[in-house]
Amino acid sequence: MSFEDLGLEPTLLKAIAEAGYSTPTPIQKAAIPEALKRRDVLGIAQTGTGKTASFTLPMIQRLGNGRARARMPRSLVLCPTRELAAQVSENFEKYGKHHKLSMALLIGGVSFGDQDLKLTRGVDVLIATPGRLLDHFERGKLLLTGIEVMVVDEADRMLDMGFIPDIERIFKLTPPTRQTLFFSATMPPEITRLTEQFLNDPVRVEVDRPATAAETITQRILRLETKDDRTKRAALRKLLEQDGVKNGIIFCNRKTTVDIVAKSLQRHGFNARPIHGDLAQAYRTETLDKFRSGELQFLVASDVAARGLDIPAVSHVFNFDVPIHSDDYVHRIGRTGRAGRQGCAFMIVTPADGRAYDAILRTTGADSIEALDLKIETPPRDENDGRSGREERPRRGARDDRRPRRGESRPAEFRDRPARERPAAPVGEAASGAPPPALHRERRPRRESAPERVVGLGDHVPGFLLR
16 A cells, blocks of 8 residues: 555645655554544554654645634644654654645743744644643633644653643643544553543554564663662663664663763763753754764663654664663664664663563563673772762761760770860969859840830821811
């Protein structure tokens, strides 16, 4: 089957051919014809299967006829992260190059002024993260009553990030006659409840079993006997120095760990930069652009880069931390081995990761993952490690080990010290047995405060009170 068989118009087919695509993916074959019939679609497919084009192409064809009005967008695409929203906007520009459709991108980290200007002119396609969209709505800059098509992308990631209450509110602000395209890699109970509440008789399109890894990815683990962070960083450096590592994404569970690992790699001479949700949007965009162009070799990331980002030439993925949620493992390693390419995924497993590792095996349906035979020794603390200065700093309120505890004798170095000299008393007073002089000044007698002045009418009474 080709794209011509899906019912797409010639201008879209021309843009698809110019983009270099000739055969639709399974999710596109199943979802595009139903979306063109203006039916609600519930799409379930693993990451990297072409879900973005499954809703982008039918939206462009439907919006080809019509005109946008000021502050009333005609379609809405909700994305969990700024990077994914920016990538969806790039797809609209690529496939809609032969259509005169206006588009606005509402994400955080960008000034409100430029976004308000686009909304005032009117947009056909509005791509936004839930938080920034509601910010514009509460400012009175946006109306959602003209929405014809609404798309929720990476819905399970929305659940993980706590966006479900915002999604429910946005659904209620849109007209009930809208067409809804709902895409997710997994279907937890909360997402199922959301689809039952807001989708009207949707067509369920499911491609492959949820949470499965692509066959083009070679998976390996590196077991450590300790959970010491310095040992894990040494193991990571040894993995990065292997033959065949062209570039890679290093995933960590916490933003603070991302900063520490990136700083440690930079001090050891690796070309690495961090990316997570607390960094400025301009820095995040610059980092992704450098990684895509090959100027940056290693990207140290939180799960903000685990979903939806299309970076085709990633040779390796490294899990510095075992994911807390087993589904995230599939999304992380899905950044490599894309579009038929071969990829490798490594994961560092410590004794504390046993339960999370077992959950990954159950989710992926694997009996085990082959372990690498690498000997890792705990390195000494030095100035080249990302946490060396922080680990050597004493804990606030920590007890000095040289001080004796109750019931213990004083160490020799304390016993040999001379007693602190005290000021000697005058000879006459010491001989007569008089009390020693006062060691502090006598307090001055406290002055009595003046009586408070009563503020009122006094002797003068206004005339109107005497009537």
